[in-house]
Structure formats: C-alpha cells, structure tokens
Amino acid sequence: MRKVLVLTEAKAGNLRSVSLETLTAAHLIAEGGEIVAVAIGSEATHYANVLGKHGANKIYIIDNKDLDVYTTDAFSQALRQVIDAVEPDAILMPHTAIGKDLAPRIAARYGLGLVSDVIDVKVENDDVIFTRPIYSGKAFEKKKVVSGIPFATIRPNNIPVEEIIGTIEIVHFNVVIKNLRTIIKEVVRKTTGDVDLSEAKVVISGGRGVKSAEGFKPLQELADILDGAVGASRGACDAEYCDYSLQIGQTGKVVTPDLYIACGISGAIQHLAGMSNAKIVVAINKDPEAPIFQVADYGIVGDLFEVVPLLTEEFKKVLSNA
Ligand code: FAD
Numbered sequence: 001m002r003k004v005l006v007l008t009e010a011k012a013g014n015l016r017s018v019s020l021e022t023l024t025a026a027h028l029i030a031e032g033g034e035i036v037a038v039a040i041g042s043e044a045t046h047y048a049n050v051l052g053k054h055g056a057n058k059i060y061i062i063d064n065k066d067l068d069v070y071t072t073d074a075f076s077q078a079l080r081q082v083i084d085a086v087e088p089d090a091i092l093m094p095h096t097a098i099g100k101d102l103a104p105r106i107a108a109r110y111g112l113g114l115v116s117d118v119i120d121v122k123v124e125n126d127d128v129i130f131t132r133p134i135y136s137g138k139a140f141e142k143k144k145v146v147s148g149i150p151f152a153t154i155r156p157n158n159i160p161v162e163e164i165i166g167t168i169e170i171v172h173f174n175v176v177i178k179n180l181r182t183i184i185k186e187v188v189r190k191t192t193g194d195v196d197l198s199e200a201k202v203v204i205s206g207g208r209g210v211k212s213a214e215g216f217k218p219l220q221e222l223a224d225i226l227d228g229a230v231g232a233s234r235g236a237c238d239a240e241y242c243d244y245s246l247q248i249g250q251t252g253k254v255v256t257p258d259l260y261i262a263c264g265i266s267g268a269i270q271h272l273a274g275m276s277n278a279k280i281v282v283a284i285n286k287d288p289e290a291p292i293f294q295v296a297d298y299g300i301v302g303d304l305f306e307v308v309p310l311l312t313e314e315f316k317k318v319l320s321n322a
Helices: 017-030 044-052 072-086 097-110 214-225 234-238 304-321
Strands: 004-007 035-040 058-062 090-094 115-118 120-124 127-134 139-143 151-154 169-172 202-206 229-232 259-263 280-285 298-301
Touching: 004 017, 004 072, 017 035, 017 044, 017 090, 017 120, 017 151, 035 044, 035 072, 044 058, 058 072, 072 097, 090 097, 097 115, 097 151, 115 127, 202 214, 214 229, 214 304, 229 234, 259 304, 280 304
Parallel strands: 004 035, 004 090, 035 058, 058 169, 090 151, 115 151, 202 229, 202 259, 259 280, 280 298
Antiparallel strands: 120 127, 127 139
C-alpha cells in the first residue's frame, strides 16, 4: 500500500480533467493506500467533492493570496510544506505548464528521480513502473524511480478517468510563503477558444495551407460544432496566421485528442511529434503525396476551403438529430 500525493489543477475555477486522470493514476499505484489531493486556491472548496468522487481520500485545500497566480517560487514553497506534512510514498502531478515547471524543482529539492510525460502506470513486483513516449512518440520506454520515492507527471488525455468513491476528509492547510523573488503584477490572457487545446477531445488544426488568419475561421466553426479546440502547425504560426500558443509539435504542445483533423498540414516529423498519438487522425490536403496521409486514419484529398465547410454542415445535421 502506498500513500500517494497528487497535485490537482484548476483553470478559471474549473478543475482540469487531467487532475482526475492523475488521481486515477494514483489509484492504480496506491494499491489500497491513501490518496492525498492538494487543491490550491479559494475556489478549491467548490470542487473538493469531485476530487472525492475520483479517489481522493484526503484533500488538502491551500488558500493563500501568494498562490492566486502561479509562480514557481510560491508553489514550490507551498508544495514542499505539504510534502513534509504528508510524507507520501509517491507523488504525481499533471504534465501541464505548471507540472512541467514545478516537478523538476521539487525533484531537485528532495533528490528524487522524476519521470515526466507519463502515459501509463502500473505496479510490477512491487515496483511502480511508468510508461512514457520517446523519439517523438515513435517508441515507448518503461521507467522506475530508483532515487527516492516514485515521482511522475501525467500527460493529459491518456489515463481513462475512473469514479472511485470512498471516504473523504478535508484539511484546510496553512502555508507560509516568504522571500518571493517573483511578483506577478498582471496576467494578460490571449483570447484563444473556450476549450483548452492540450485537454481537448477534438482538435482541428491548420497549417500553411490555410493561407491567412481569415482562413482559420472555417476551422474555428468546425471546432465549435464539435466542442473542440483549434491548433496549428509551426508553418501557420511562422506565417503569422495564428498565435504560437496554438502550435502543436516538437517545439509546441503535445495533444492526444480522440479526433485530430489536420487541414493543409504537410505532416513534417516535428509536427507529428505533437499529435501522432491522437486516437483518430483525419487529414485534408490538396497533395495526395503529403506525408500526413501516412499517419492518417482517414484522408481527404481536396481543397480544405471546400471540405471543411462541408464537414461542418454534415456534423451540424448529424448532431442536431442526435
Ligand atoms: P507546409 O509544409 O508548407 O505544408 C502546407 C500543406 O498545405 C501542403 O502539404 C499543401 O499541399 C497543403 N495545402 C495548401 N493549400 C491547401 C488547400 N487549399 N487545401 C488543402 N491543403 C492545402 N512544425 C510544427 O508543426 N510543430 C513544431 O513543433 C515544429 N517544431 C520544429 C522544430 C524544429 C527544430 C524544426 C527545424 C522545425 C520544426 N517545425 C515544426 C517545422 C516543420 O519542419 C515544418 O516546417 C512545418 O510543420 C510545416 O508546416 P505546414 O505543414 O503547415 O506547412
């Protein structure tokens, strides 16, 4: 039995689904042990019951004004105080911008090995084994932590969420944050779509073939119908058709949606690194020889400006009858 500490994350007051996936991962390795969820922010009390329905036995709620906006400094101080109080046998965090930044800091402080970007967890012969993709998703490696307790970040959209209802205890945990070296004065948010790209179940992505910022509109319309998010290739970002926050690939975001529709994207290896683990890939391209068709489950050879509006119309019809 292991006591597993899970850092959960919310965005604009809403719990991110990767938090529940990370709790499920914790359940898989706890083997009946206690799962302690850490929820930061004044709104955490609103979703504490959701954490309880997904395996958390104890929820540490930390409400401190220095944690209203993420800084490495403040969050690592807070989390270290929780770790010292809980003394977990394993730690899991979502592989998000926060997890990617915070986990190495925590690992270094405690001298722990860290396995990042994990897509599967299991226990074999009493060892916690983490699976993660390597070589841009072309192969997978299994790892265990040999220095300290198992510690990993969990990639969104990979571990199916389970409902696990048990007893929950809520602990309002006070932390002392001091000597901050970074003060956030203002956060300016970019206006992208409502759905978070890295957690979206459907991603409609545009490449240089979209030809302009205006050309992304039909993609956004299709995304809206399917409750999805719009992404892009670096080609499209470099051409200033869209913001770099939409870039998917080796130097952009890694997405693992149920459905990925690549529109006017050639399929360079660096792009595939960010999307090839999508469950279903649909490619729309004028060039039948485009490499994207080699990874696509369904390929449409045609002009995206004709195909995408047709798809939107068809999805509208199908969904209105559903
Ligand atoms: P192109 O390769 O120009 O392809 C455009 C496609 O659109 C073509 O296949 C064309 O047939 C099709 N097309 C044109 N018009 C239409 C139309 N009307 N209808 C349908 N199809 C049409 N790239 C990434 O995406 N993500 C990364 O993270 C990334 N990181 C990189 C890191 C490094 C170190 C390097 C060197 C490169 C990186 N790249 C990355 C760039 C990558 O190599 C490619 O240059 C880029 O992905 C190409 O973008 P694209 O497919 O949109 O453009």
